[in-house]
Amino acid sequence: MPKRKCSFTDELQRKFPTYRPGTYVSVSNKGAGDLKAHMDTEKHKKAVRGETSSSAKLTEFFVRPGKTEDDVNAAEGAMAFHTVKHHNSYRSMDCTSTLLKKAFPDSDIAKKFSSARTKTEAIVNGAIANHSVEITHEALKEIQYCSVSTDGSNHGAVKIFPVIIQYFDWKKGGVQTKLIEVKDTPNETAETIAKYLTETLAKNNLSEKFIAFTGDNCNTNFGGIRRDEAGKNVFANLKSLLQNKTLIGVGCPAHILNNCAHHGAGTIEIDIENIIFKIYQYFHIYTVRTESLKEYCDFVEIDYRRMLSHSKTRWLSLFPSIERMLQMFPALKAYFLSQQKPPIALKSFFENDFSEIYLWHMHTLMSVFHTHIQEMEQENMSIMEVKKILNNIHTILLQRKSNNFMSLKVKGLLAQKRKDGLDKGCDQFCADVHGMYSACLEYLEKWMTPMEEFSTFMWMDLSEPPNWNDVEACINYLGEKGVAVDDVKCFDQVTNLRKFTETCNHDEEFSGLQVHQKWTKYFEKAKSIACYSELLTIAQFVFALPSHNANVERLV
Structure with missing residues (x-):
């Protein structure tokens, strides 16, 4: 037994660099002699041969990230976002990789682009969606109301x-x-x-x-x-x-206007909405019927146009459907009255001497609703803007009712009917017009009632310099909702807001902005939060109030 045991020293490490940390070889007996003896063994020689062989290392199977790879990843992410934003199918990405390679053969990014449906979906669900949620959560930490x-x-x-x-x-x-x-x-x-x-x-x-x-x-x-x-x-x-x-x-006020139009249309004997739907259903998948209708269009010398459908749950479909039906009315009337067994409802409609007149009047009425609903459905509308739209359409209907308004086109057709001796039908039509306006107003006024509580915010549209009495009423309303606003600070801040409004309202570009954009401009130009702290609290509350449900309707 040796008098002392040897150990692996730094000198041995320099002399035998082949041995790496973690390798076990006993050097307790002879030190360097043990290492030399181990190197002569078959096991060591076999290990050396494996180390120096041409077989690939595991690390060589992994792509080392570089600028090109980063650019490819960015391109694949952008295409995934593009696919979702424009509601494209993930399946459309199956051929995109091949298309990019052929369209851009000189591009290194296009050559390596390889994001088909599976990878695109993974990018959307695993990266873009999570990132969007994180951004939203981060933003929500700073807001007071939603x-x-x-x-x-x-x-x-x-x-x-x-x-x-x-x-x-x-x-x-x-x-x-x-x-x-x-x-x-x-x-x-x-x-x-x-x-x-x-x-x-x-x-x-x-x-x-x-x-x-x-x-x-x-x-x-x-x-x-x-x-x-x-x-x-x-x-x-x-x-x-x-x-x-x-x-x-x-x-939802857009829903109110839509229902208001349906309510008015329901007061007349002719069910125009049902007629539009039946005509669409009669032609839309029947080639023979459509070709026959085209011949009638040629006969009455009008251009053929495809009939449009209408749904009571789609707020903007009735007006264009009526307009299309009026464009095609002479051909449709000639077609259905020439058929041996047309649908009874359509036959009765086109035999009615006043059907076209009712259509023209509904067209005039629906143009008002259609325009206002389009304006109301804009993104980021404020409750003040929506209330002004409702007030505007209410005023229009009141004026039309007081004058029993009919377009010149309708009056011309009525005059012709009176010449034909159809006075009774003309009188009935005039009564129906008055009744239609009355029904629309009755419905609108009833459903506008819940919106009255927001009248206290109307000064915030900044169409004119704000009045302190209006602001004070707004502060009282917010106090009832548990929102504290320092009226002393707010008074001085409103003074600054008045000066800003007086200056900017002469600017056409500023006047054309949405209300929330006007307030954003004011906050951007304010020197410090001390100049707008209380106004910001009011704005955060008021602009958190949704003006319609159209944003959700667009999704579903």
Whole structure:
């Protein structure tokens, strides 16, 4: 037995660099002699041969990231975002890689682009979606108030409910709308929807910031015009679940105008909406009938145009459908009255001496609703702008009713009917016109009532310098909702706002901005938060109120 044991020293490491840390070879007996003896063994020689062989290392199978690879990743991410933004199918990406290689053969990025449907979907779900959610969550930390909008949509047997929030962030350009959840529910009862919204708000830490709910005006959402707080509707359930008695309910005004037009059309004997639908159904998949109609168009010397469909749940479909029917009316009338067995409803319609006159009057009436709904459905509209639109259409209907307004086209057709001895029918038509205006006004006035509480915000449209009495009424309203505004500070800030408004209202570009954009301009030009702190609180509350439910309707 040796008198001492040897150890692996730094000198041995320099002399035998082949040995690496982690290798076990005993050097306790002879030191360097043990290492030399080990190197002569077959095991060591075999290991050396394997080390120096031409076999590839594992690391060579991994792509080392470089500028080109980063550019390719960026291109694939951009294409994935493009696919989602424009609602393209993931399947369309299957041929994109090949197409890019052929279209741009000199591009290194195109050569390495390889994002088909599976990878594109993975990028969207794993990267873009998560990034969007993170950005939204980060932004929500800074806001004081938000509102929620939702609506259901059937996709086969699945009921989908997207949830959209709205808030005001002047640093990001003003009103912001974000989709924070899309989920299917087992049913669409008020209890289920309210629970789903409550859970979504809690998950995103928004329960304390939630000030308003909006949806269409169905009984499920609000329990009717009276907003029955004890009833089984979403609005009442949200108040109960969140213990928030000051929660604001905003019915969709575009939905109100749509229903108002239907209500007026329902007062006349001719069901124009049903006639439009039947004519569309009669032609839209029947080539023989369509070709025959084209011959009638040639006979009466008008251009053939494809008939349009109409749905009562689509707010902007009735006006263009009526317009198309009027363009095709002579050919349609000649066609159906020449058929041996046409649909009874269509035969009766075209045999009616006043059917075209009713169509022209509905066209005149619907042009008003159509234009105002289009204006109202714009993104980022404020509650003040929407209320002004409702007031405007109310004024128009009042004036038309007081004058029993009819277009010159309608008056010319009526005059011809009186010459033909159809005075009784003409008198009935005039009575129907008056009744139609009355029905529209009755419905509109009834459903505009819940919007009256927002009259206190009308000074905020900045169409003229604000009056302190109006601002003071607004502060009182917010106080009732639990929003504290220092009226002393606010008075001085309103003085500065008046000066800003007086200066900017002479600028046509400023006057053409949406209301939230005007306020954004003001906050951008203010010197410090001390100049607008209380006004910012008011703006964050008011611009968090949704002006319509169209953002959700576009999704579903």
